[in-house]
Amino acid sequence: MILKMKLVIIFLLFMNMICHGQQNKISYPSYENVLNNFFEKYSVKDLPGRYGITDELKFEKKSDGWHVVVCDAMNNNVFKDELFWSTESASFLKINFESAADTKENKTNRYAFDDNWKIHNFNICPYYGYIGWDWDVIEDFKNSNNLSDSVLFGLGRAYSSYASNLLNNNTGYALKKNQFVLPNTRNCMSPQQLETYREYRHAAINIYKKLFERNPQFETIVGEMAIKYSNENLVSFLDLKIYQNEEEARKELKPGLYTPFYINAAKNYLNSCEPNAILFTNGDNDTYPLLYVQAMYGFRTDVLVVNLSLLNTERYINYMRHPYAGAVPLSFSFTEQELENKNLEYALFAKNEESEISLSDVLKKLHEVNNDQATTEKIKKISSRNFTFHTDAFLLDWKYSKSYLSLSDILVLDIIHSHMGKRPIYFAGTIGGENFLGLKNYLSLEGIVYKLSTQKFENSDYYTGGINTNTLFNIVINNFEWAGMNTTSKSKTLICKTLRLTFYRLAYELIKENKLDSARQVLNMCFETMPDNYEPFDFITLNLIECLYALHDTTKAVEISRLLLQSAINGRFDEVKSTSSSSTDYKQAIMGGLRKLAYNNNQTSFATELDQIIYYWH
DSSP: OOHHHHHHHHHHHHHHHHOOOOHHOOOOOOOOHHHHHHHBBBBOOTOOSSSSSSHHHHEEEETTTTEEEEEEEOOOOOOOEEEEEETTTTEEEEOSSBBOOSTTHHHHHHHTTTOOOHHHHHHHSSSBSTHHHHHHHHHHHTTTOOOOOOHHHHHHHHHHHHHHHHHTTTOOOOGGGGGGGOOSSSSSOOOHHHHHHHHHHHHHHHHHHHHHHTTTTTTTTTEEEHHHHHHHHHHHHHHHHTTTOHHHHHOOOOTTOOOOOHHHHHHHHHHSSSOEEEEOOOSSTTTTHHHHHHHHHHHHSSSEEEEEEEGGGHHHHHHHTTBBBBBBBOOOSSOOOHHTOOOSSSSEESSSSSSOOEEHHHHHHHHHHOOOOOOOOOOOEEOOOOEEEOOOEEEEEEEEESSEEHHHHHHHHHHHHHHHSSSSSEEETTTTTGGGGOOOOGGEEEEEEEEEEOOOOTTSSSSSSOOOOOHHHHHIIIOOOTTTTTOGGGHHHHHHHHHHHHHHHHHHHHTTTTTTTHHHHHHHHHHHSSSSSTTTTTTHHHHHHHHHHTTTHHHHHHHHHHHHHHHHHTTOOOOOOOOOOOOHHHHHHHHHHHHHHHHHHOOOHHHHHHHHHHHHHO
């Protein structure tokens, strides 16, 4: 009897081990750890290939461990595949690469791999970084029980990736044999294909919902699980709008998606725009909530939301040629045939910084077809980065900010050329300055977006664009909705920082224009809607405190200063993730800024108190 019990226990333990899956037992080293180990030991200067180190060298996380791969990225020809860290031995292995001369040799190459998207996916997914990784994760973990939060999320991420890869290979990781072969039209999926797509997309949605219910605070690259779960539903909605039709897409909409914060943030984006506007966005959180409030509530459907990342894909571009959600579609000078010929994937610049080229001539050059049969070279060359755009009504002149033109960049320039002066054009304030394409001095801050203007602004204060205080005051005070601000979440931080910067810039300009009562109203609203206990005060708050001193509201200035000081001491904000500064440097900068403001405004008692704190901190 005892022997039978022992056998039963052993069998149950064995089954439990299988059900939990290998990733629950094995702790892979992080992507950053793998990079550090490789680049400290091995040389990459003599690798073969034509397209640069980041295209030739790859890291892949597989079931047997971490691999280092050298390949021709254009054709996926593998030159070398070495197992670098083994799950069997749980250790790094010696591999067939030349040794580095010293630990500094690969410093530049190492940082080329510091991509937040890769870091997140490598560290969160059981396997990642190679063709078919998503299917391997699904096969190995779909029947596992009691998965940890991170592995469960990785399984959801795999289902999401696999669903997307059925339709296109934008990631480069799709299994070709499993991809749908679809005509380049709407309603292109057969009933069976549509059912298969929904099977995998809904599997991702259901896993994200399960994880949200289990651990609402679980952090993803876009924020906590509530926003990730909501966004996944809208991915399905947008996919089906692009590939099928409005009727099928609307089946993916659910009531109750998105928190009040994101609902109102979406409305604030849209309410920052004039009627019939084009609004460029870039991330998940400044795109999908906007599409949701338009589709679910019929809110500001006149604004055409254009995602810059998706504007690199042929299907999305062609979808934007047709009306949707009540907005007027886009007009492109580039035809569907030109996109299909892959003649516009990117363009380079000749080294001629002195000359100028009109935007019309840039587009004309990009339309040219290479009829030289002796060469397969399709890369277009633009003679200069100094652009001009001239009509009877306005003249724009600017230096394009990147060293190349991506497909998305080309189409944004084409949209500007076709629509400027006919429709208002905006950029979301959260998209990042590199997406302004050098047009920074022609942007006007309006709410949490920038309007492309024909007026050139001088940026002596180092911020983007200019401000019309009457327009911005009306948007912020009368048009914005603030419900949901009292819920704390890391995913809110970028939007809150953008809003705080808007408040500061508006208050600063109002003070310069001697509109002091309006400036006070703006600052009061800022502190009422985003107090420190909702969103911790940060470096931008120093500027707001300076405005309070300028208005002679010293009591409020010292009160806010003390709250900011407490945030710095307690480390309530993580401001230095992507900078070379340390957390200590950042805190000391906050304290030093507060001290300077106190002394400059004759708050001697508070300044002396800060001196003692800074001395103790050192």
